[in-house]
Structure formats: C-alpha cells, structure tokens
Amino acid sequence: MKPDAAPTDVLVIGGGPAGSATAIGLARQGHRVRLLDRAVFPREKACSEYMSPEAVRQLDALGVLATLDAMQGTPLEGTRVTAAGGSRLVGRFALAGGAPFRPTGLALPRRDLDATLLRAAVAAGTEVIEGTRVTALLERNGMIGGVVARAHDGSEQCYPARVVVGADGLGSVVARRAGLHRRGWLARVAFVAHVRDVAGMGMTAEMHVGAAGYVGLNPLGGGLTNVALVVPAEALHQVHGDVAGFFAQQLAAIPGVAGRVSLQRIAREIMVTGPFDAMCRRSVTDGLLLVGDAADFFDPFTGEGICAALTGAALATDTLHEALARPGPIDARRLAPYRAARRRTFLGKWIIERLIGHAMRSPRLFDRAVARLERRGMADTLIGVTGDFLSPWRVLNPVFLTRMVF
Ligand SMILES: Cc1cc2nc3c(=O)[nH]c(=O)nc-3n(C[C@H](O)[C@H](O)[C@H](O)COP(=O)(O)OP(=O)(O)OC[C@H]3O[C@@H](n4cnc5c(N)ncnc54)[C@H](O)[C@@H]3O)c2cc1C
Structure with missing residues (x-):
C-alpha cells in the first residue's frame, strides 16, 4: 500500500457526465477536487448517444458546447416511435412548445462527449487520475472519509476527502459499499x-x-x-x-x-x-453523495440519462458548495437539501418512466396510445416532456392521459 494521497475537499469517483459536471461546478467555485476513474479516456460507453435540447443547454452552461458543436455530431430534430402493431408517432423538439434552448438536440459518440467534459474538469482545476479503480470506502470518525483505489500497476492507495461523490454509474461500487444500492424495477x-x-x-x-x-x-x-x-x-x-x-x-x-x-x-x-436494475435507497449518507446512474438509472426509452446526470450534478454542486463552506463533518443532514432537490426535480420523470415502461408491456395498449398521440397532435408535447424542457405535469394530468388512451 502506498502512503495516503494528500486530502482534498471533494473526491469524485467516475468521470462520466455526472462526475465531470460535478467536478467542473465545484472546482470552478474554488474547492479542491480530485476525480478517479478506472478507465483511461477517451473511452467507449454503451449508450444510444441521444441528447435533447435541454441536455444541450446544460452542456452550454458547462462551457463545452462550442467544442462539441465543432465535432461531427447530428443536430437531432426529434424522435420517431413505431409500436409493435405498426402505429407511429413523430415528436419534434421545435414544435413541442415551451422554450427549448434550441430547436435541435444532439447525437454524438460518448467517447467524444465524455472526454470533452473530463478535459473541462481538468481545465477548471480538478486533479484527474485515470486507470484507477475504487475497491473500498474509507471510514473516518464513523463516516465515509475517502476511498481505497487500485491503479493499473496493481498498487493500492487511500484517497482521503471531506466528502465523496459516487458518480461511478450503473452498478456503482460506491453505492454498494455504502449499503445504499438496491435492485430497481427494470431488469x-x-x-x-x-x-x-x-x-x-x-x-x-x-x-x-x-x-x-x-x-x-x-x-x-x-x-x-x-x-x-x-x-x-x-x-x-x-x-x-x-x-x-x-x-x-x-x-x-x-x-x-x-x-x-x-x-x-x-x-x-x-x-x-446491464441488467438495468439499479437504484439507491438514499442518494446521501454521512460523507457521501451519489449522482447520475449511481443514484438512479433511467430506462433509455424515456430516460435521457445524460441530461439527468447533468441536472443531478448541478443540484449536487449547489448542496456541496454550501456544505463545504462550513467547517466540520459533512454528514447526511448537511447533504439533505440535495436529496430533497432530487425528489422535487425528478418525481415527474420517475412517474412517466414507469407509466411508459408498464404500457410497453401491453403491446395493444402501447400501440393504441402511440396512434392516439400522433392523430391528436400530442406527440410533440410528449417529446418535449421526455426531453426535459417541458414540465412532466403537461403529460401527467387527467386530460392528456385520457386523450392518449381513449
Ligand atoms: C443501452 C443504453 C442506452 C442509453 N441511451 C441513452 C441516450 O440515448 N441518451 C441519454 O441521455 N442517456 C442514455 N443512457 C443513459 C446514460 O448512458 C447514463 O444515464 C449516463 O451515462 C450516466 O452518466 P454517469 O456519469 O452517471 O455514469 P457513466 O457515464 O456510466 O460514468 C461512470 C464512470 O465511472 C467509472 N467507474 C465505474 N466504476 C468505477 C470504479 N470502481 N472506480 C473508478 N471509476 C469507476 C466508469 O469508468 C465511468 O467512466 C443509456 C444507457 C444505456 C445502458
């Protein structure tokens, strides 16, 4: 075991969108941030690589959009859904209403997106250590106080920090080791x-x-x-x-x-x-906060996991910035505003994801709903809601739901 690394304010585990965006936010506010990832970037990630205009807005807020726009991606106009029985709908961002950041989303390889975000984290002042896999959590004074990680050469080292951010994706080791992992409804x-x-x-x-x-x-x-x-x-x-x-x-x-x-x-x-059946019991505990897929995996059909990861990172940044400003241990009570903000922000999204997931198990119902949405001009609204720039309550109301099915 190597000697302990110098302590930092924040230790982020995982350099996907959730981890990089959290690191960018906190490093820009002057906190000492270290980020560990088991991979060496650029790395591939199994993903459909679809982003709505809302994800694009968040990438702009992080200051990486000009770089991403210069890459060879596709400005997406929307989504076409074809049900098993043959009915179809086309939802277009530009016609959804609300105020999307721009009329198009973006499709881009994750290899490029994630490497760009990680570079921005470095530019913001984050110390990034790649090729280093977290294997265990460190306990200090009865709370989580860092991690143990193994480098590619097999050497192990402890990384102490005031607070750990678990952003290590689906199947998060951090969530499991903290006892926060539980099986979700999707398998x-x-x-x-x-x-x-x-x-x-x-x-x-x-x-x-x-x-x-x-x-x-x-x-x-x-x-x-x-x-x-x-x-x-x-x-x-x-x-x-x-x-x-x-x-x-x-x-x-x-x-x-x-x-x-x-x-x-x-x-x-x-x-x-896969399997995608990961959720967490709570997104915070003493000395630890979970963000992105480590906190909650959204079904790719409706989920917009990248956008959720970036949104969660912004919420985490706000809570952590406040928590770090005061001396003393960063316990679950201090991190509770993040948990409450997640519930407020994602409640509608969680309900819609489950509704659509269950409807898909009944092909006739799904087919009928797709046909109704298209015929009644409601498909654009649905795409705006699943694309996170229209309020979920535009769909989760008796009028919309009744017109969709009857
Ligand atoms: C099939 C599929 C299709 C999808 N399609 C879409 C889509 O089209 N649009 C969309 O928005 N979302 C989609 N998603 C969801 C999206 O991929 C995730 O929500 C998003 O990647 C979450 O980001 P993250 O940063 O939380 O996790 P990740 O992107 O998974 O990043 C986690 C990072 O943690 C690192 N890591 C893991 N374990 C350790 C460890 N022990 N130690 C150190 N580092 C570790 C990994 O190397 C990785 O870099 C899809 C998901 C799947 C599975």
Whole structure:
C-alpha cells in the first residue's frame, strides 16, 4: 500500500457526465477536487448517444458546447416511435412548445462527449487520475472519509476527502459499499453497436418497439448510426456465446429495422451492458453523495440519462458548495437539501418512466396510445416532456392521459 494521497475537499469517483459536471461546478467555485476513474479516456460507453435540447443547454452552461458543436455530431430534430402493431408517432423538439434552448438536440459518440467534459474538469482545476479503480470506502470518525483505489500497476492507495461523490454509474461500487444500492424495477440488458450506412436515416432518432424489447437507431453523423437493442435480462440465455448472431436475429424480427442494418458494416464492436436494475435507497449518507446512474438509472426509452446526470450534478454542486463552506463533518443532514432537490426535480420523470415502461408491456395498449398521440397532435408535447424542457405535469394530468388512451 502506498502512503495516503494528500486530502482534498471533494473526491469524485467516475468521470462520466455526472462526475465531470460535478467536478467542473465545484472546482470552478474554488474547492479542491480530485476525480478517479478506472478507465483511461477517451473511452467507449454503451449508450444510444441521444441528447435533447435541454441536455444541450446544460452542456452550454458547462462551457463545452462550442467544442462539441465543432465535432461531427447530428443536430437531432426529434424522435420517431413505431409500436409493435405498426402505429407511429413523430415528436419534434421545435414544435413541442415551451422554450427549448434550441430547436435541435444532439447525437454524438460518448467517447467524444465524455472526454470533452473530463478535459473541462481538468481545465477548471480538478486533479484527474485515470486507470484507477475504487475497491473500498474509507471510514473516518464513523463516516465515509475517502476511498481505497487500485491503479493499473496493481498498487493500492487511500484517497482521503471531506466528502465523496459516487458518480461511478450503473452498478456503482460506491453505492454498494455504502449499503445504499438496491435492485430497481427494470431488469433489461442492452446490445449497442455503431453501424455504417443504415438505410433511411435522417435527422431524427428512431425507436422501434418489438414483442419483447425495442431497438433505437440514432444518427451520429459521418454516416454512422448508433444501433441499440434493449431486451429483458432473461434473453441473455439465448445468446449462447454468439452476440453478433443474437443481435442480428433480434434486429431482423423488428419490421421497421429488418433489412436496414448490415452487420458487415459494424464500425464499433457490439457492447453488452446491464441488467438495468439499479437504484439507491438514499442518494446521501454521512460523507457521501451519489449522482447520475449511481443514484438512479433511467430506462433509455424515456430516460435521457445524460441530461439527468447533468441536472443531478448541478443540484449536487449547489448542496456541496454550501456544505463545504462550513467547517466540520459533512454528514447526511448537511447533504439533505440535495436529496430533497432530487425528489422535487425528478418525481415527474420517475412517474412517466414507469407509466411508459408498464404500457410497453401491453403491446395493444402501447400501440393504441402511440396512434392516439400522433392523430391528436400530442406527440410533440410528449417529446418535449421526455426531453426535459417541458414540465412532466403537461403529460401527467387527467386530460392528456385520457386523450392518449381513449
Ligand atoms: C443501452 C443504453 C442506452 C442509453 N441511451 C441513452 C441516450 O440515448 N441518451 C441519454 O441521455 N442517456 C442514455 N443512457 C443513459 C446514460 O448512458 C447514463 O444515464 C449516463 O451515462 C450516466 O452518466 P454517469 O456519469 O452517471 O455514469 P457513466 O457515464 O456510466 O460514468 C461512470 C464512470 O465511472 C467509472 N467507474 C465505474 N466504476 C468505477 C470504479 N470502481 N472506480 C473508478 N471509476 C469507476 C466508469 O469508468 C465511468 O467512466 C443509456 C444507457 C444505456 C445502458
């Protein structure tokens, strides 16, 4: 074991959007921030890589939008959803109402997005240590006071801090070690590839719902499409070691996708991730705060996890800045405003995610709802709500819900 690292105010575990954005916010306010990630950036991340105008607004607030806009992404106009029974809707950001930051979202490889955010964290003054995996939490005076981490060369070191931010994603080691992890309601797995020359792609993301799961197609620019298949976790038993064969077979079974994706044109190997059944009991405890997927995983169908990670990071920054300003231990009471702010901010999103998730389990109901939304001109509103720039209560009201189903 190496000698302990010098203590910092904040120790962030994970350099995805949640961790980098929290580090940027706190470092810019003058706090001493260290960030550890097991990966070496740029790194890949299994994700559909779709961002709404609200996520774009948050990226602008973090000061990275000009850099991202200069990359070869796609300014997304909205989403097209096709139900298993064939009904379709198209939701366009520009027609959703409200005041989106701009009329388009953004589709961009996570490799580029996450590396850009991490660079911004370094520029803000964060000490970033890559290739270092957290294995345990340090306990000091009855509360969490840092972590133990192992570097690529196998050496171990303790990193003490006044407060730890667990931003280590789905399956968070920090949440598990703190006893905050619990299983959620989703048990799905995803297979995600980058494929060249997918037929018929425009400036709109596509979601195709099948009998058992769904496929997302998202145009990334430069002729690349992100192809993501999400199926129940039990489906893993059918893979039999042949991921590409399973992927191809599932895509071929979905009418709106069959024949459009050639696995001869794969540009990045198929990444397998899941199961998505992670939640946390509480997002704070003495000396620790969880943010991003470590706190709560949103179903990719409606979830906008990147936007939620950036929103959560902004809430965490506010609470931590206040908490760090006073001397003494940063216990759960001091971090409680973050927990309350998360509940206020995400309650509507949690309800909508569960409603849509349950509706998808009933193909006839889902098909009917999709048809009604399109016919009655309500699809744009739904896309504005799932895109986080319209209030969830625009959908969660008796009038909207009744018109959607009856
Ligand atoms: C199939 C799929 C499709 C998705 N599609 C979309 C989409 O289109 N749009 C969208 O907005 N969201 C989408 N999401 C959700 C989105 O990917 C997440 O919500 C988002 O990445 C959360 O960011 P994060 O920073 O919390 O976690 P992550 O991005 O997962 O970052 C966590 C970081 O922690 C590091 N780490 C993990 N364990 C350790 C450890 N022990 N020690 C040190 N470092 C560690 C990892 O290396 C990683 O860099 C999708 C998710 C999935 C699975």
